[in-house]
Amino acid sequence: MLTAPDRPEVVRANDLEQIGVPRRTISRRCAAGGPWQLLLPGIVLLSTGAPTDEHRVRAALLHSRQDAMLTGTWALHRHGLERVPRQEKIHVLIPANRGVANAGFAHVERTHRLPRPHLRGGLPVAPVPRAVIDAARRLTNEDEIQAMMAEAVQRRFCTTDMLTRELDQAGRTGTALLRKALTPLVAGARSVAEADAYRLWQRSGLPPGQWNVSIFDAKGNYIATSDFWCDEVAFAWEIDSYRHHTSLEDHRATVARNARYAAAGIVVLQTLPSRLRTEPDQVLAELHAAFQAAQGRPQPEILLKRAA
Missing domain, CATH: 3.40.960 (Endonuclease; Chain A)
Structure with missing residues (x-):
């Protein structure tokens, strides 16, 4: 059994069962008024109170299983970018051959182009160019897209060439606004x-x-x-x-x-x-x-x- 200081706050119900916690006990403790709560199907927060962003991020990764990584705005926040809009859905990448579905606040995307993750705060996150393009594809405000791209380049998290390559690999569908936002940055604009x-x-x-x-x-x-x-x-x-x-x-x-x-x-x-x-x-x-x-x-x- 894990000691209290080492015990994770967000765990899989299956992992609790493997260390001897009966399924009925898990269900009872996650019921209304119980000491635990269910964040996502099969993902348990071992405390009461409102889940923090950290709890939700870890829950989304646990839900998405092995080789999953954060991308989009949630990854950019962990890289240290500041001019990033908040999105409630936590965007996670998984290998294309996995069958994990979206659930609650977890948006799970299967991809044939799974990048090598970076560790930020002990969690796997997509590299900045991929995270920027993944985030931008889910935004509709050109200023938000431009500000996010500009900060990534201005603070040297990546170059415009890196963003261009990532955008080209993403294909043409749904990227017209991204290409419009990137054009001035390629020319040298930085805001x-x-x-x-x-x-x-x-x-x-x-x-x-x-x-x-x-x-x-x-x-x-x-x-x-x-x-x-x-x-x-x-x-x-x-x-x-x-x-x-x-x-x-x-x-x-x-x-x-x-x-x-x-x-x-x-x-x-x-x-x-x-x-x-x-x-x-x-x-x-x-x-x-x-x-x-x-x-x-x-x-x-x-x-x-x-x-x-």
Whole structure:
């Protein structure tokens, strides 16, 4: 018999029977008012009170049996991503030849492409690229999909190439929204706001540029890492939100950045993220005006380096 400190809180009823607990005792203790509760068919929580997320995750894995692993949003949370929407159903992958069905809060998916799991908190979880695509396929909000993908890339949990490969392996069915969300990230955008800016620039008819590049002067002195850079006319576009200017230090950093732009002879346009959606035509007009101003002055000598 397991000692109290080693005893798991979530167990299979079959395992309890194997250590000598009669089935009728299990049923009685899981009845209303009893000291235990049934989380899923054949999966017992050895305590009363509301089950925690950890209890539910472990129950879903036990229900799904051998070689099961978490995927989707529940896996991403365990990897440490933060901009992940909550989904009540716990998404679990199992080998295609297994016959485990969905039950309660456990969504069980059979797959021929079962990845090698990572251990997070002692539990098997799908790698980040697979978990992102699995999560995104069950979402309908493009901003949520984009934010989740952007965080995974920006915080170096994976690359856009990894997401692209995983998406290609997932096939075409039900992935149109995912491909639309991934396109700006492949181009270099790293947030929902930058994705909005990417689409607006695509509408502008202006020459192409680069996203998130580090800019240096001719002597190699760092100027800034621009959200968007049009090298043809040495024009920078910054998507500056209130969130990044909530402290005096943030404000000073932005003023200093703009001073370095000015000293280097770079034309810069600052745009609030909200205006990309509420005033797109006005922002387009400002882009064209700023581009023309940059086009009309002598071009400064600038060195570029793509941000990591």
